[in-house]
Amino acid sequence: MNANENPVWSLVLTFGLMSLFAVGGANAAIPEMHRVAVDLRHWLTDKQFADVFAISQLSPGPNVLIVTLIGYAVAGFWGALAATLAMCLPTAVLAYGVSRLLGRSSRSPWPAMIQAALVPLSIGLMGASALIVAQAADRTFLAVLVTLVAAVLAFATRLNPLWILLAGGCLGLAGVI
Amino acid sequence: MTLDSPPATAAVPDVPASDRQPPPGVMTLFVAFAKMSLAGFGGVLPFARRAIVDQHRWMTADEFNETFALCHFLPGPNIVNLTFVFGSRFRGIVGAVAALAGLIGPPLVLVMILAALYAHYGEIAALRRVLAGISCAAVGLLVAVVFRMMLPMVKRRDVVGLLLMVAIFIAIGVLQLSLQAVLLVAIPISLAITFVVRRLSA
Numbered sequence: 001m002n003a004n005e006n007p008v009w010s011l012v013l014t015f016g017l018m019s020l021f022a023v024g025g026a027n028a029a030i031p032e033m034h035r036v037a038v039d040l041r042h043w044l045t046d047k048q049f050a051d052v053f054a055i056s057q058l059s060p061g062p063n064v065l066i067v068t069l070i071g072y073a074v075a076g077f078w079g080a081l082a083a084t085l086a087m088c089l090p091t092a093v094l095a096y097g098v099s100r101l102l103g104r105s106s107r108s109p110w111p112a113m114i115q116a117a118l119v120p121l122s123i124g125l126m127g128a129s130a131l132i133v134a135q136a137a138d139r140t141f142l143a144v145l146v147t148l149v150a151a152v153l154a155f156a157t158r159l160n161p162l163w164i165l166l167a168g169g170c171l172g173l174a175g176v177i
Numbered sequence: 178m179t180l181d182s183p184p185a186t187a188a189v190p191d192v193p194a195s196d197r198q199p200p201p202g203v204m205t206l207f208v209a210f211a212k213m214s215l216a217g218f219g220g221v222l223p224f225a226r227r228a229i230v231d232q233h234r235w236m237t238a239d240e241f242n243e244t245f246a247l248c249h250f251l252p253g254p255n256i257v258n259l260t261f262v263f264g265s266r267f268r269g270i271v272g273a274v275a276a277l278a279g280l281i282g283p284p285l286v287l288v289m290i291l292a293a294l295y296a297h298y299g300e301i302a303a304l305r306r307v308l309a310g311i312s313c314a315a316v317g318l319l320v321a322v323v324f325r326m327m328l329p330m331v332k333r334r335d336v337v338g339l340l341l342m343v344a345i346f347i348a349i350g351v352l353q354l355s356l357q358a359v360l361l362v363a364i365p366i367s368l369a370i371t372f373v374v375r376r377l378s379a
Contacts, residue, residue, distance in 0.1 A: 019253045021356050023364075026254045027319065031349045032356035039353070050312045051299065055291050057315040061214045061284025062221050064254035068285055072292035080289055088281065091253025092261035096273060099247055099262045115250040117371040120338040121363055123326045124345025130319040131350040137312035146310065150317025155324055161219035165314050172310020173303060 007075040008082045014041075015067055015086040022091070024122020026064040030129035033070065043074045050136035058165050064088060143177045198234045200267040203275045209233065210260055210279030219318060221256045221280070229263070236263075256280070337374070341367055 014036055022029040030053070037043045044052065052073070056066035064087055071083025102108060138144045150164050171177060201209065213224040222245075230241050244266075248258035257280065264276030298304055330338045341363070348359045 018356070021360055022252050022254065023360060025256075027322070029356070031353065035353055035355070048299075051295065051308045054308050054312040054315050055295060056288070057219065057318065058311055059284060059288050059291060060216065060218050061288070062217070062254055062256045062280060064257060065281075065284055065288045068288045069292050069295075072289060072296070077289065080285075080292060084281065084285060088254060088257045088277070091251060092258055092273075092277060095248050095251050095253070095258035095262050096265050096270075098251060099244070099265070102247065111247055111250050113371055113375065114368065115246055116375075117364070117367040118250060119326075120330065120335075120341040121345050121360070121367055123323060123330075124342040125349055125356075126319065126326070127323045127342070127346040128350030130316055130323060131346070132353075133312065133319070134316045137309065137316050143309070143313045146313040147317040147320070150314040151320040151324075152317075154318045154321035161318050164318060165218075165311050168310040168312075168314025168317075169307045170310065172306045172308070172313070175306060177306070177309050177313055 008078050010041075011071050011074055011079055011083045012086040015071075015083050016090055019087045019091050020094075022087075023118050024125050026062065026066065026087070027129055028122045028125035030066070031125065031132045033066065034132045037070050043070065046136045048073065050133055053133050054137075054165075058162075058169075140177060146171055146177060201233065201235060203268050203271055206264050206268065206272055206276045207279040210264075210276045211283045214280045214284050222259075225256060225259065235267070337370055341370070 018029060018032055018036070021032070034049055038046055038049050052066060052069040056063065056069055059065060065084070067087045068080045068084045072080035075082070102111070134147065138147050146168055150168060153159055153164055154161060209228060210225075213228045214221055217224045226241060229235050230238050236244070244262055245255070245259055248255050248262060251258055257277065260276045260280045261273045263273075265273035268275065299308075327339075327342070330342070345359065345363060348354050348363075349356065
């Protein structure tokens with residue numbers, strides 16, 4: 001029965017489960033999204049995944065909306081909606097429950113301790129995200145150069161990231177990349 | 178107090194009136210989060226902090242940091258968790274749903290339009306070139322975020338943390354192992370190390 005499995009349902013299962021392991025937020029879960037959507041399920045090609053990442057970064061709103069685009073590619077409107085809610089709701093409800101449990105006045109050392117333990121892991125995951133998307137996006141020497149310049153600009157200046165993305169888009173249109 | 182607040186509203190807050198505004202209503206929550214979300218290119222968090230703490234004064238900076246710390250140690254999109262918990266603090270579940278709908282709803286509509294356009298026109302050569310350029314820049318932005326986050330660890334010479342970071346980078350980015358499997362091994366190790374280090378330095 002797996003062959004005619006409802007795609008909306010498999011999106012819900014995939015992203016619902018993934019959200020529970022999304023340590024460090026949506027951008028840290030990109031390698032796992034890539035592994036599942038491109039390598040395992042063949043929902044998207046490598047190139048489409050890089051496009052989806054670009055569109056999600058270009059759009060305002062939380063980074064989690066990359067999941068909306070993957071869902072749309074798999075099953076249109078309902079796929080997009082289902083994937084987004086599956087990625088957002090379980091952990092939001094979990095956070096609500098934990099915040100009520102801990103209470104406002106609690107001085108438990110555990111949240112700070114767990115957070116400190118997770119920081120190196122989430123930075124490693126974000127680095128992996130950059131590597132995964134770079135493998136699809138940076139195919140020429142000039143493309144790598146654009147990435148490096150964008151990284152330096154974003155690191156060293158307070159420039160709105162939107163301008164950096166648009167500059168990249170213009171260079172792309174001009175045929176530089 | 179220049180505001181003509183009706184005396185019937187809630188209890189008198191125990192902080193100076195100039196520090197905190199009255200709790201927002203459901204509609205206000207929706208609109209406020211929609212605004213932050215639509216302003217948030219490359220992450221909503223800085224905009225959320227500015228709106229909640231500086232502009233509306235619904236929380237003090239400390240309260241905001243405390244709520245964020247809670248949402249950051251839990252899995253899932255941090256800003257989504259923060260929004261849901263924040264909304265619930267003021268208006269219960271209804272407030273939580275209203276704030277979340279504001280955060281996700283408007284950009285969701287926008288992204289769906291972009292997705293539909295991409296599905297139709299994604300193969301046009303000019304658009305392909307633009308997207309290729311944006312992808313390259315977007316990777317650069319991500320690299321910058323990684324280095325910004327690494328900076329405090331480098332400054333404190335946190336060698337163990339940096340080694341853990343590199344190990345995760347290799348396991349997930351280079352070897353492309355399953356996230357679940359890697360985290361089930363890495364989280365206990367990292368927790369144990371953090372616990373021991375804190376005990377030793379205490």
